[in-house]
Amino acid sequence: MFLRFYDEGLAQASFLIGCDRTREAVVVDPRRDASVYLDAARQHGLTLVAAIETHVHADFVSGAHELASVGVRVICGPGSALHYDSHEATDGEKLPIGDVTLTVLHTPGHTPEHISILAEAPGKPSRLFTGDFLFVGAVGRPDLLGTEQTKRLAHDLYASVQRLSTLNDDIEVHPGHGSGSLCGAGIGKEPSSTIGIERRQNPMLQFSDEDAFVSAVLSDLPDTPPYFVRMKRINQEGAPLLGLVTGPRSVPAIKPAAAAALAADGALIIDLRSAEAFAAAHPYGALNLGYGSKVGYWAGWVLPPDEPMILLAPEPSEAQEAAAQLLRVGLDRIEGYVAGGFDAWKDAALPVATLSAISASQLRMRESSEPLTIIDVRTPKEFRAGHIEGAINIPLGDLWSRIAEVPRGAAIATMCEAGYRSSLAASILEREGLESIVNIQGGMSAFRAVEAT
Secondary structure: OOEEEEEOOOOOOEEEEEEOOOOEEEEOOOOOOOOOHHHHHHHHOEEEEEEOOOOOOOOOOOOOOHHOOOOOEEEEEEEEEOOOOOOEEEOOOEEOOEEEEEEEEEEEOOOOOOOEOOOEEOOOOEEEEOOOOEEEEEEEEEOOOOHHHHHHHHHHHHHHHHHHHHHOOOOOOEEEEEEOOOOEEOOOOOEEEHHHHHHHHHHHHOOOOOOHHHHHHHHOOOOOOOOOOHHHHHHHHHHOOOOOOOOOOOOEEHHHHHHHHHHHOOOOEEEOOOOHHHHHOEOOOEEEEOOOOOHHHOOOOOOOOOOOOEEEEOOHHHHHHHHHHHHHHOOOOOEEEEOOHHHHHHHOOOOEEEEEEHHHHHHHHHHHHOOEEEOOOOOHHHHHOOOOOOOEEHHHHOOOOOHHHHHOOOOEEEEEOOOOHHHHHHHHHHHOOOOOEEOOOOOHHHHHHHHHH
């Protein structure tokens, strides 16, 4: 029995492995809303007996603590030092699950405690669950524990890569992340691979010189979201228990007037509508995080973790899904969603604001007559690849902490690659009291198209 679970927004994979005979199962790298694994186990007549953490995660809240609360044994790597009951496995340790033998391989480099799990069963393909050590076409980044440990971990990562030479080519590789994750650079789009394919095609497995490998892995590091440090701490301590083993957390409906009162006391209104709908009209002071698979991802970058939040969505189901994504990045203070959505807010005559928006072609015309101060909220790497002359680069994740760098008293335009981040950035600036803010629709992608015509 083998099942893969994938969170598109965080590009995070987890796995359920079971024995057909004894009906025992384990989960590898569970996400916080852990009821999905218990439900899947029940549907297949399995009993979940263990949760394996390949490492202390930085990009999402683990569900291991939730599972431990209902008697599931937690297994982690040497030195994980989890603050709740767990077993630190050693290199080479065997974990029998009926007819399935799980062998622990200590593969430090992404983190010191990182382990990979080799699953073997008679008549079944051997599978290696590599967490954030080995990806399709890439390896894990070694820099998330600070500069003092980065170089040592890069050398550890090289040693772990060399260990792959002892494994058979036909062993399947199942990594903990897919394309889009910031836990490694250049991760491929395929959900899995084999040792043989990675040995032949993975650029980071072609180095025979350790120093050259270290130099290469440190030369292409992804951006680091500011919430990663907080995730590490939460996962080591054990995330607050929310009963997520019994099912998704239900978010209550709040009448518009009550939501407005909470907002007046400091709660953040998260408007999940599109950038276009938000620009036309929105609750005063709301932040725009358009609904989709990336709500949790971008919320982790920008939202303060201890502030209460109220969701505003066209449909209650969207509010519930967005809440699940927020919990996965440790944003727990979700007070509820606005009953009736924006129409109910407007009908209650509550404070409403609008946001100016212009197209890339309108930007070109306006630049010549009335210049704008452009705040480009893309990553430094994106900015270096091409930007509008005179633009100020303040990455979205840094905007709140660098708000003093945004000129006041001038017309400001927010820019990103396609318009999603810039709408969120514009809403942050508006909430901070800046005026004359314009969101550039379509972002640099649209601007490049205009330039090409």
